[in-house]
Amino acid sequence: MTAEFIVAVHSLVFLNHKKCSLSSEMIAENVCTNPARVRKILLKLKKADLISSKGGTDGGYFFEKDPKAVTLRDVLAAVELDVVKIKWRSGDTDMDCEVASGMAGVMDGIFNTLDASCKAQLASITIDDIDKQLFKENKNEL
Amino acid sequence: MTAEFIVAVHSLVFLNHKKCSLSSEMIAENVCTNPARVRKILLKLKKADLISSKGGTDGGYFFEKDPKAVTLRDVLAAVELDVVKIKWRSGDTDMDCEVASGMAGVMDGIFNTLDASCKAQLASITIDDIDKQLFKENKNEL
DNA sequence: GTTTAATGTAATTATATCGGTTACAGTTAA
DNA sequence: TTAACTGTAACCGATATAATTACATTAAAC
Numbered sequence: 001m002t003a004e005f006i007v008a009v010h011s012l013v014f015l016n017h018k019k020c021s022l023s024s025e026m027i028a029e030n031v032c033t034n035p036a037r038v039r040k041i042l043l044k045l046k047k048a049d050l051i052s053s054k055g056g057t058d059g060g061y062f063f064e065k066d067p068k069a070v071t072l073r074d075v076l077a078a079v080e081l082d083v084v085k086i087k088w089r090s091g092d093t094d095m096d097c098e099v100a101s102g103m104a105g106v107m108d109g110i111f112n113t114l115d116a117s118c119k120a121q122l123a124s125i126t127i128d129d130i131d132k133q134l135f136k137e138n139k140n141e142l
Numbered sequence: 143m144t145a146e147f148i149v150a151v152h153s154l155v156f157l158n159h160k161k162c163s164l165s166s167e168m169i170a171e172n173v174c175t176n177p178a179r180v181r182k183i184l185l186k187l188k189k190a191d192l193i194s195s196k197g198g199t200d201g202g203y204f205f206e207k208d209p210k211a212v213t214l215r216d217v218l219a220a221v222e223l224d225v226v227k228i229k230w231r232s233g234d235t236d237m238d239c240e241v242a243s244g245m246a247g248v249m250d251g252i253f254n255t256l257d258a259s260c261k262a263q264l265a266s267i268t269i270d271d272i273d274k275q276l277f278k279e280n281k282n283e284l
Numbered sequence: 285g286t287t288t289a290a291t292g293t294a295a296t297t298a299t300a301t302c303g304g305t306t307a308c309a310g311t312t313a314a
Numbered sequence: 315t316t317a318a319c320t321g322t323a324a325c326c327g328a329t330a331t332a333a334t335t336a337c338a339t340t341a342a343a344c
Contacts, residue, residue, distance in 0.1 A: 002330085034334070036333080036336095056340055057342045059342085
């Protein structure tokens, strides 16, 4: 998983809270990154129908969904990322030794299980949940 | 998480199955990587007391633990890795906006939860489990 | 229609990480 | 004393990630 997921979630939470259209420049300033990166990532959210956008004067990005209905699992799917994924594989399926030929498959299975578990957990967190967490009254310090 | 974890688990499973001392070169061949990398990673396993080693002629690495008692959680701790961890943080705690200043903390919390959940699951998988999975009779193909 | 301000998108650059390689000092046993 | 191995550092190259720059496209205002 890369920070694209963080940028995507942060942008959505920001758009949801402001309740108005925002330019990539305004979002980039809030997220602390550059506008082109924001545009590239928000384009994925748009293609997944999580937001809409408009070019031209007074254009920008709009979030018009129910924040209680959009989960972090949806956002992750939109940016096409996995939580647990390792490219490198050990051994070689062509080798005679059953350890050498089988370990990659076993590890893949383990990582797939972990990944699915993480995704299931992300499905239970909504954009609204995060807004509430950021703006709850009870920010007891001690 | 990096492939060091894979190399560590593969090496342990291989050592456990062979039931004899093996050199970094033999392990590297089975894992399909280079001996120096194997030595660097197995050194961490040694420091975590999961294996022992001996230099000199007929030296090598030894696994003398109960394979039912060594879990993937132990291996992960030995190589000092997290499952879910993203370095990049959005926003800036010094900014006035509560979204900009709070999102990094919220995301950290989410990732920590996922990471802990993955580690808990890895604690339920032992080296013996993997050996059984690799060498079980019932490898039914259809 | 022209200007202005924004998105969509590609190309490039900078940097960090990761795995591979080489080298060699230290260790152990024949 | 030699041979074989671990311990460990230094370095290299590839890959991936984020930042930057640029520009065509789109939409609204004038």
